[in-house]
Each structure stands twice: as C-alpha cells, then as structure tokens.
Amino acid sequence: MEVSMANLKKSIAFFLVVLCGVGFLNCQSKEPSQADQDSIVRAEQREAEFMQKRADYIKENGHDKHYNLQTGRVYE
Secondary structure: OHHHHHHHHHHHHHHHHHHHHHHHHHHHHHOOOHHHHHHHHHHHHHHHHHHHHHHHHHHHHOOOOEEEOOOOEEEO
16 A cells, blocks of 8 residues: 555656646746847837838828739839
8 A cells, every 4th residue: 555655646746846847837938038028129110110211202202102913013
C-alpha cells in the first residue's frame, strides 16, 4: 500500500508543477513585451506618415490615383 501511496504523491506533485507552469506561461503570453510595444508604435508612426503624405498629394493634385489591378494601369 505504501508503494502506491508514494506513486500517488509523486503524480500529484508532478500534476501541480505542470499546472503551475502552464498557468505561469499563460500569464506571460498575455502581457505584451516591450519589443511588441515598440513595434506597434513604429507601425502607427509609419501609418500616420503615409496618411499625411497621401493627404498632401490629394491636396496638391485635387484627386487620388486609381489603380486597375486587372490591367495594371493607373488612372487619374
């Protein structure tokens, strides 16, 4: 009986360690890292710069270019 009780204790201990590890990894994956935050900020800056350039182009020319994806031609 004591041999099976020792195996039961080992199994429970292993289960608890795995459960705590999975919980810890789950918490870590939900927090955005600093590199992710920096990447998001840079992408937002690039998007804002692109939108400003596009707005300036439309203000200067009064219209936007239209592209036909089938023929590859640019229409004013």
